[in-house]
Amino acid sequence: MTGFSTDWLDLREEADQRARDADLEARLADHFAGREELRIVDLGCGTGANARALAAHLPGVQHWRFVDNDPDLLAAARARMAQWGAAAGDPQGDLHMVAQSKQVHITFQQADLSSDLSAVIEPNDDLITAAAFFDLVSPAWIARFVETVAATGAVFYTVLIYDGEEVWMPSHEADNAVHAAFRQHQRGDKGFGPAAGSDAADLLIRRFAEAGYHVHAAPSPWRLEAPDRALIAALADGTAQAARETGLIDAATAHDWRTARANADAAIIGHVDLLALPPAD
Template identity: 35%
Template sequence: MSTTDVPLYQPEWLELREDADAAARAPELLDPLRAWLAGPGLRPGGLTVHDLGCGTGSMGRWLAPRLPGPQHWVLYDRDPALLGRAAAQTPSTTADGSGVTVLTRRADLGRLIADDLAGASLVTASALLDVLTRDEVNALVAACAGAECPVLLALSVAGRVELAPADPLDAEIAEAFNAHQRRGGLLGPDAVTVASEAFAERGATVRVHSSPWRLGAGESALTAQWLRGWVGAAVEQRPELAPRAEAYLERRLAQCAAGELRVVVHHSDLLALPGPLPYGGGVS
């Protein structure tokens, strides 16, 4: 990723999606992570967690209370305003009531190296893998492998969306959106597979678990904003869709406003643990 002063995501969008993200994240990956942190990953002085592309800090708000402390969070983002917001909203205590400290780093994640992660107990990120290229994913995996710590990468797009009621244009919009996700060499829906293979090649135990958004009448504001972005990206990729896509979006937004639309947006969470586990494991 190139360094820029323009944030990748607007804070309003990140805040709008936070509850859906929290509900979607795979808690099934936390038990093997906790076991590793309490066993081969046990380090004096508590946990040091590096949160890459932290945005408004939603991963810290979800994860810090679910891990034992004390914890020191190192937050990375290229937007200083997001860094400030994330730091201010990081939880002050952990699962056992221990304290949390925070450090922020404005950084280009495309240039991350193992030395940047020295001393890390855990590296984590949300909605990051799918906006990287293959070279960037390989560099990220190499940096994490060099740090010899677990990696929890949440909410990467899986390339599948389910809408009910169905519409004849659903599949065409989804195909164009997925092509947009892969523009310019970005991995999009292929990111978790590429990252899983890269971690496994470096001897890690990899687990992947589904983490879908399930959006109904109670999430209409998020659904409407997601629809606009989903259809907009599809039209950007295939401009010839514009006339039909405009009518499609109007239909879908009307269904959303009426509480009639249900959407499942599929994501995947990935956990990579250094080396083989004594109690088994592997890619799932």
């Protein structure tokens, strides 16, 4: 699949943090309240934005394992986290820090999750988490993933799964056609087989419920306005390009839509957060 740039991940980090559902995060924190140590795996960690948002809400000494297939993003994650937590540690290896009053240890693992899943999730992991990741994977991979997690009894928490809902203001005559093409592009192969795209949250909910988990979901839309101008423009570019790649939108329409959208007053982009607690709890 095509890679994710650090520029794009940096651009979206603040909007992502604003969008995360606070009640679900609090429910996760309650679940682990009183724990002295936690083993946490962040799948598709990118530059580590998920840990920067979540670490403050989790108790105890936190042992994070950051997993990504992109070595450049893992290097960026190490640099960002070292700076975030004024970390000590081997500049090429693990990091150790006290950040936001939490003791945080991070190891970095380069792995292709499409094939290495069972080597990544370990029997004593407490929490499997991910942000902005699950719309990339296929329905078949989700089924395998849920089986693997359920076999360990770990908690599952993921945020910012794209759900296909978009409202741009003011409206544009090509909105429906562009969004239909974009959603089709989302279902292309992102390295895991044809992607679940905006069905990913529903599939996860169903599979974890079938595995006996208690599943909680909440909307976490981006609500973008004038101060998010750079993100709106980048989103307009990416959406128009993806829509164009499907062949469903002609070049003139894509160009016209992109130009109008880069100057949109506001946009709401739908996401879902999800917490699945294992049966014994």
